[in-house]
Amino acid sequence: MKKVVIYQSKYGAAKKYAEWIAEDLGCDLYEKRSIKPKQLEKYDTIIYGGGIYAGGISGISLLVENFKAIRDKDIILFTCGLADPEDKGNVDNIRAGLSKALTPDMLEKIKIFHLRGAMDYSKLGPVHKAMMAMLYKMMKKKDTNSFRSEDKEMLDSYGKNVDFTDRDTIKPIIHYIAEL
Numbered sequence: 001m002k003k004v005v006i007y008q009s010k011y012g013a014a015k016k017y018a019e020w021i022a023e024d025l026g027c028d029l030y031e032k033r034s035i036k037p038k039q040l041e042k043y044d045t046i047i048y049g050g051g052i053y054a055g056g057i058s059g060i061s062l063l064v065e066n067f068k069a070i071r072d073k074d075i076i077l078f079t080c081g082l083a084d085p086e087d088k089g090n091v092d093n094i095r096a097g098l099s100k101a102l103t104p105d106m107l108e109k110i111k112i113f114h115l116r117g118a119m120d121y122s123k124l125g126p127v128h129k130a131m132m133a134m135l136y137k138m139m140k141k142k143d144t145n146s147f148r149s150e151d152k153e154m155l156d157s158y159g160k161n162v163d164f165t166d167r168d169t170i171k172p173i174i175h176y177i178a179e180l
């Protein structure tokens, strides 16, 4: 069974997870922009991972645009966001975002995992910095009682350097793939 891990990562968290997964599986690893759709043909299992940005998954177009060609393969998607995936509300939010990007057919076919990323405000690009500043300003005006844990985590980490990446959290993915 030939496997490949592909990722798109702006600040390195999804990349780190992709490298760990490829290392554990002993399989090929590509950044999304370095692999052509035609190259997907030779794989039986495709693992794709990307960071979450305002509810959307970075680079998920790889799966969407090539779904017809890869639908009979085993497809695994991992998301990488700041919100804690141990919290059911956060996972519901990520899933709601995914159901906008993926069709019901894709959602049924693709096995999805959620991993927790990192954020270093000193490394954010100007657009992302401005987006986070706007979000922070909006949230500061809100009633804190109405906060979901995701909102609270965002406020607490604002302006800081936080890193929740954890190699142990890829274990369920490795286990799932071993059972295919």
Ligand SMILES: Cc1cc2nc3c(=O)[nH]c(=O)nc-3n(C[C@H](O)[C@H](O)[C@H](O)COP(=O)(O)O)c2cc1C
Pocket: 008, 009, 010, 011, 012, 013, 014, 015, 050, 051, 052, 053, 054, 055, 056, 058, 080, 081, 082, 083, 116, 117, 118, 119, 124, 127, 128, 129, 131, 132
């Ligand atoms: C502008 C911006 C928007 C973000 N939106 C979300 C979000 O909606 N949900 C979430 O869990 N994390 C969000 N994050 C955090 C990123 O998902 C997190 O930093 C992740 O580790 C990024 O992965 P990457 O560095 O591999 O691209 C956001 C970060 C930025 C800069």
